[in-house]
Amino acid sequence: MKAVTVREFGPIANVAVETMPDPVAGPGEVLIRVAAVAANFVDTLVIGGTYQFLPERPFVPGKGPAGTVVAIGAGVTGFAVGDRVLAMAEIGGYAELCVAPAAQCYRLPDGLASADAAAMSLAYDTAWFALRERGRFAAGESVLVLGATGAVGFATMQLARALGASRVIAGVSSLAKAQTVREAGADAVVELTRPDLRDSLRDQVRAATEGKGVDIVIDMLGGDAFDAALRALAWKGRLVVVGFAAGRIPSVKANYLLVKNIEVSGLQISDYRKRMPALVRECFAEVFALFEAGRIKPPPSRSFPLAQARDALGALLDRSVPERIVMIP
Template identity: 65%
Template structure:
């Protein structure tokens, strides 16, 4: 089978196509014939050797494929060959076939194309846990989403709006603002404005009629973290999702005390390993919202698997609006 391989950690150029034997599912696993798989920022981190859970070299990167079950491993029940699934495999998905834990596979709605399912993966589940579990979102609350035109950002905008929130979209490129508005944002917060420490809070006040954000979803970190803290309401909650803007920020604990605010972190892989039943509930709600027409992934850029290195470079350089999906 065709598969992307990494023999030495590095940039997108470290990913090369290779011919491998078709894998076999182990006990408790299914073999997924990959129909589509998204390209994710976390893949760049893994390939560079900077992720907290690093696979042994050489390896095939890629997470969260959508496809059909091609074979069942020992002890697997409840699934059949041919079932359409989204499989939350941690690695191995930039390939024609990949094994995945059976309890981390989720049955796709009949009307959902594989490319849309792949575009949901790792973005909508991350956004759901950030909103539902970490931030304890309630309908009517104001949610500020930083990096709102990235994969997780767009998902958080769409989900918060679908669940009854008021959404402010923080974008660093005003040219991409329409993406966030199309996803359901009520107002745009310009993250490229001068003196972001002051200007972000001022923009939130303007957008809310003098109010503040009840929740901040932060995939950026860096200077935007502190600026967003200042824009939180009393008893507000900020969820750290990543550090795509570069620097890892710190927070002064006295500021949390004075404003009665919370900062929490989200590492989505832990939920799949520790509480897979909660992830199943997550996807059940996401798929229900999809079937009711309340959320729809933004159109993705679809590329062949053989162009995986180019796709990763486009993602690294932020040269594509929305998600990139590979098809074997």
């Protein structure tokens, strides 16, 4: 098979498309012919050797491929050859064939194309856990999404709207992106590049929530946006840390949490796949049901052939492609 390989950790220039032996499904595993796989920022961390969990080299990167089951390992039940699935494999997705634990495969609805499923992977499950599990979202609450134009941001806005949020507020770097996030489900837009953000973000959020502040913040940015969003929380508000795209890892003064009865929690989605697979299955069941009901939609995506993996990852890192990037073997 053709596959993207990493023989030494480092920049994306290190990856190469090579001919590799076809993998074989072992006990409890399925072999999938990959139809599409998203390019994820976390994949670049694995390639660079800076992620929390690193595979032995050489390896094939790529999380969350979608495709068709072509072989089943011993002991696997519930799947058959020919089933279309999303496989939340930790690695191996950047290839024509991928082996994944059957426990982490999810049958796709008939109306969901493989490329759209790949575009949703690692975004909608992250958003679901940020809202449902870590944020304890309840219908009627307001949600502020920092980094709203990213994959997880888009998914969070879609899910918050579908699950009954009273207000979905999108945090953007420029109001030129306002129309984009409104089409994705935002009721209001706040600007994250205004002067004196600590006060200006709070003022914008209060204006969008009748002076109450926001119930839940989902933060993919960190840095100054985190500091400002903490001040924009309503009483008993919850802020969920998903990432640090802005670069700086912020800190919290515990007395501020006490005074406002607010919470800060973190989300590492890979841990849930390992420790609570039944809850992950519940997550995808709800996400796919919302899709079938027409209440959420996949993000806009742009396809690259797998042979152009370096170009796809480069476009991801320099943000030259606004859509979700999907690679097609």
